[in-house]
Amino acid sequence: MADITLLxxxxxxxxxxxxxxxxxxxxxxxxxxxxxxxxxxxxxxxxRRGATVATTNTYAVHRSRLERVGLEDQLxxxxxxxxxxxxxxxxxxxxRIAGALGPLLASYRPDLNPDPEDAAQKFGELARMMQDxxxxxxxxxxxxxxxAEGALRGTQHCDKPVWMALTVMDxxxxxxxxxxxxxxxxxxxxxxxxxALLINCSRPEAIPAALKFIKGLGRPFGAYANGFxxxxxxxxxxxxxxxxxxxxxxxxxDAYADYAMEWVTQGATIVGGCCEVGPDHIExxxxxxxxxxxxxx
Numbered sequence: 206m207a208d209i210t211l212l213x214x215x216x217x218x219x220x221x222x223x224x225x226x227x228x229x230x231x232x233x234x235x236x237x238x239x240x241x242x243x244x245x246x247x248x249x250x251x252x253r254r255g256a257t258v259a260t261t262n263t264y265a266v267h268r269s270r271l272e273r274v275g276l277e278d279q280l281x282x283x284x285x286x287x288x289x290x291x292x293x294x295x296x297x298x299x300x301r302i303a304g305a306l307g308p309l310l311a312s313y314r315p316d317l318n319p320d321p322e323d324a325a326q327k328f329g330e331l332a333r334m335m336q337d338x339x340x341x342x343x344x345x346x347x348x349x350x351x352x353a354e355g356a357l358r359g360t361q362h363c364d365k366p367v368w369m370a371l372t373v374m375d376x377x378x379x380x381x382x383x384x385x386x387x388x389x390x391x392x393x394x395x396x397x398x399x400x401a402l403l404i405n406c407s408r409p410e411a412i413p414a415a416l417k418f419i420k421g422l423g424r425p426f427g428a429y430a431n432g433f434x435x436x437x438x439x440x441x442x443x444x445x446x447x448x449x450x451x452x453x454x455x456x457x458x459d460a461y462a463d464y465a466m467e468w469v470t471q472g473a474t475i476v477g478g479c480c481e482v483g484p485d486h487i488e489x490x491x492x493x494x495x496x497x498x499x500x501x502x
Contacts, residue, residue: 208501211255211257211494214256216305217233220233220240224239244262250484253484259300259303264345266284266287267331269327301341306332306342308352313346314348321358326359336363336364342360346406349383357399371387373412377411405431409464428473430478432452453481461478
């Protein structure tokens with residue numbers, strides 16, 4: 206049996222749901238500005254349910270997103286608020302904090318093609334703000350090789366482990382959302398040497414095919430899927446809101462755990478949940494892992 210790192214589940218979607226506020230293009234950043242303690246409550250709930258890592262609510266905290274609404278000067282304060290909430294929630298748990306680094310411009314938009322050099326500078330700034338207070342960095346929802354290069358370049362000199370999570374096409378787990386084959390990531394992995402590789406924010410059905418590729422890259426690997434029916438055309442517009450996406454009704458805690466346990470059978474040692482996968486899912490997954498004889502670390 207294996208030692209398994211159990212990530213938390215959805216942060217942004219969970220915050221939007223708990224707040225009861227209408228979604229905005231700022232997504233969970235807006236919720237954190239209006240209800241900061243709600244962020245800590247979500248982190249604490251995941252720790253109570255069995256997660257051993259809190260992912261900071263910094264996925265969408267980028268200058269490029271804040272400047273659209275005249276809030277660019279709030280970047281340091283928002284980073285501090287997000288990390289503080291995670292720190293408070295993990296007290297006494299022995300858990301770790303992962304500094305989330307989401308796409309600079311928009312999720313699932315490889316067509317935006319952020320320049321790797323410019324992206325590296327922006328990711329580097331975020332990493333410097335967080336590196337003394339997090340245990341690792343989690344680069345999330347990487348849709349293309351170009352996105353991967355920018356994020357990896359930006360974090361290569363930080364003094365914390367870097368995990369990178371790729372997102373694949375809804376109905377073809379062998380390809381990134383850019384259409385590039387997943388196995389084309391290998392040269393970047395060799396060059397920048399992230400500590401772990403994951404697949405995230407993809408339909409759970411697509412993940413086994415992706416894991417076959419990253420499994421061969423010689424480092425810990427895993428996955429955390431989303432619970433959307435699919436990524437819609439409406440969400441791929443400029444400054445979308447999450448109500449353009451539909452939650453699946455066939456992916457309750459037991460069904461999700463079935464998928465995640467399949468990934469563990471493939472050799473995954475890091476599992477959790479992404480959008481629409483909540484605390485109940487993580488609790489059920491923790492129970493299933495323990496029942497199977499795995500140790501959650």
